[in-house]
Amino acid sequence: MADSPQEFLEPNASATGNWISIGHPAVAEICSRGFDFVVIDLEHTATSLETLENMLRAVHDEVAPIVRVPANDSVTMKRVLDLGAAGLMIPRVETRKQAVEAVDAMRYPPHGERGVAPARASDYGRTFGEYYRSADDELTTIVQIETERGAENAEEIVAVDGIDGIIVGHGDLSASLGVFGQWESERFESTLDSILATAHAEGTPVGMLATDDESIQRWTDAGVDFLLAGADISYLASGSNAAREQFEALTDE
Template sequence: MTPSIGDAFGEDRPAGSWLSIPHPQVAEQTAAAGFDFVVIDTEHAPTTVETVESMVRAVDAAAGETAPIVRVAWNDHVRIKRVLDTGAAGVMAPQVNTPEEAEAFVAATRYPPEGRRGMAAARASNYGRDFGEYVASANDEIATISQVESPEAVENVAAIADVEGIDTLFVGPADLSASLDVFGEYDSEVYTDAVETVLTESSVPVGTLATTPDEVDRWNDVGFDYQIVGTDAGYLATGAAESLSRYR
């Protein structure tokens, strides 16, 4: 685990990468590129808990200090505790729309008495060998990333950000723009106003996803604190298309 990743979102403008291909070699190669963190997606990717554990292990094996974060399929304490037991450094939860949902999210990542995470001698604690040490530190070291993907979340953004234990917010551009009925129209006033509200009213760092170099520049100019600067599937598609085009 990289203990400082939660704090790093606000201090170091970290760069991340998205992992939607459920294979440890992809995770290890991406981490070896030097990203500060990677997000292993289980919401829209066919990634099982067993594969998550293999991918977390692969990220840990790569040179450097890349932090493995897992995007769970839903803000559900059962899903969250299972991915944390793999040794993930943090969790990203989708569709956190109210401060109450944010509180439930944080509680799922914390051991009692601060939360409701269940005890288990799993990989995160070296299979129980370091259980006491892990339990003593995990509540402070697990990064919690709350996604902003709806008008309701935008409306409640200040209260969500103020929930103790929320390290950072993450604007999902596709989902937020779709929920605002301007899918992909990132220059539309309704979308830019929503993003400005999030950036202005959040008391914690705010990040987003860029899928092209132009989007990296766009979101940097907007003022996001950090970015996920691409996806594994996107790198593959772009590289393949460029190589084929050059040959043709």
């Protein structure tokens, strides 16, 4: 498991994360155990900042809690960082300008535009001086490339100083390419290969989300550097279905 927030993005780390969509501290506590990092999703969920704060408290100490914010918005990003996230994932980054804006929102002046104030991230101000000095280097900035435009501009995006890694949003990317869910289509495969090659040429690690054994194998074979190997809602749905189907099979005999 990672000893520091960015360690899971180091070369050859082969880090494994877990995706969390259900807004409850118990889910964060259960689903973070044993992983290098987790991603708590705020983009497609109803999770509030108050709930997020308690989820961050529940994530095991040795696990890096990354939060996917709803948008590339400096105000939201500032508030999430102040709660103590180890880093942020910024969705739908399509241009160099947007990547620069994301990095600026992550960094304190004079290197960025993040607002300065004591909060949970600095033990409510007790360690704010130390946090201010170290945050720019220690926080993890991950951007998502998930559109055809983003893929076309991948070289400019990954070249931005301060981008620590990218995650390919394969669902949105396939939809943008007009081949939704067709992972073996030439259009999707060639675009994914291009993103991976571009990022690796810059020394930028690439991650993806896998929700079952087949996709874990598929994205590993594709050459990703770190993997979100499952999601809470997938575990819950598959476990529920399996239990029901087992009972129905026995009662139908």
